[in-house]
Amino acid sequence: MTLRGGALLLSLWAISGVATVQTCDDPKKSRQWKxxxxxxxxxxxxxGSLRQLGVGETAESFYLIAxxxxxxxGVRLTEGHWYQVDFGHPAIAYGPPSLDNSGPVEWCDSGVEAELDGWSASKLTSGQKFIHAVSRPVSRYYPARLYSVVGAVEGKWFSKVDLGVLNDELSSHxxxxxxxxxxxxxxxxxxxxYDNNHGYVVVAITRVVPPQ
Incomplete structure (x- = not known):
């Protein structure tokens, strides 16, 4: 077994039985959630056709489901153009993806309540910090923290960007x-x-002018 394979098996075993910092309600088994x-x-x-945005235009919001x-x-990005992604609490639970920034978002991994930029080391137990350390190298995008929101362009291997770290309570970058x-x-x-993930947030994409 390779070192990478061993780390993967270890991380899967550890995550399945870890104690949690906070318990998140998991609605996945309910008919309403399905x-x-x-x-x-x-x-x-x-x-069909994808939405191409002009500067200042915002696409129809959609759900990011963990x-x-x-x-x-549904949005086509153009290489070299600049975009901003905003996240928000859904205005109506389980309803149409209408963005409402007044409430918190639910973003949970194996019962651990995370932030949109991933697992926060300050909120983890020593055991969970170990899980993060062995899982991150075999995550889908190693530069980002475990469970951070990542964006990518379909079919473009080197297009990934850590969107979670660009978003905070004050602004989106x-x-x-x-x-x-x-x-x-x-x-x-x-x-x-991904079977132990749950939570969902509303996402809005806007094309913006390049930063100065």
Whole structure:
């Protein structure tokens, strides 16, 4: 067994039995949650034409659902253009993706309540810090913290960007597109362990002028 394979097995074993800092309510097994994911989840590339944004335009908001490995935006990015991604609490639980910034978002990994920029080391037990250390190298995007929100362009291997770290309570910071194609988002996690993820946030994408 390779070192990488051993780390993967160790991380999967550890996550499955870890004690949690905070318990997050997990609605995934309810019929309401399954219907919600089926209705509003975007796990496949958008069929038909994609939205191309002019400067200052914001696309129709959509849901980023933690248990889906890809959440497609319906927006085509253009390499070299600058964009901003805003996250918010849904205005209506399980309803249409209307963004409301007045409330907290639910973003949970294996029962651990995380932030959009991933697991916060200050909130983790020593055991969870160990899990983060062994899981991060085999996560889908190593530069980002475990469970941070990551964006990527469909079919472009080097287009990933850590969106979670660009977002805070005060503002969202723009990023430069590193490829042409549809933007999709995901929670940065070990590829085989999305079944214990839950939570969802509303996402809005705006094209912005390049920063000075």
């Amino acid at each position: 219907d919600f994911v089926q209705q509003w989840g975007r796990s496949e590339p958008t069929s 248990e889906l490995k890809r959440n497609y935006s 723009p990023f430069r597109a590193e490829g042409d194609g549809e933007l999709y988002l995901f929670a940065n996690d070990v590829a085989l362990k």
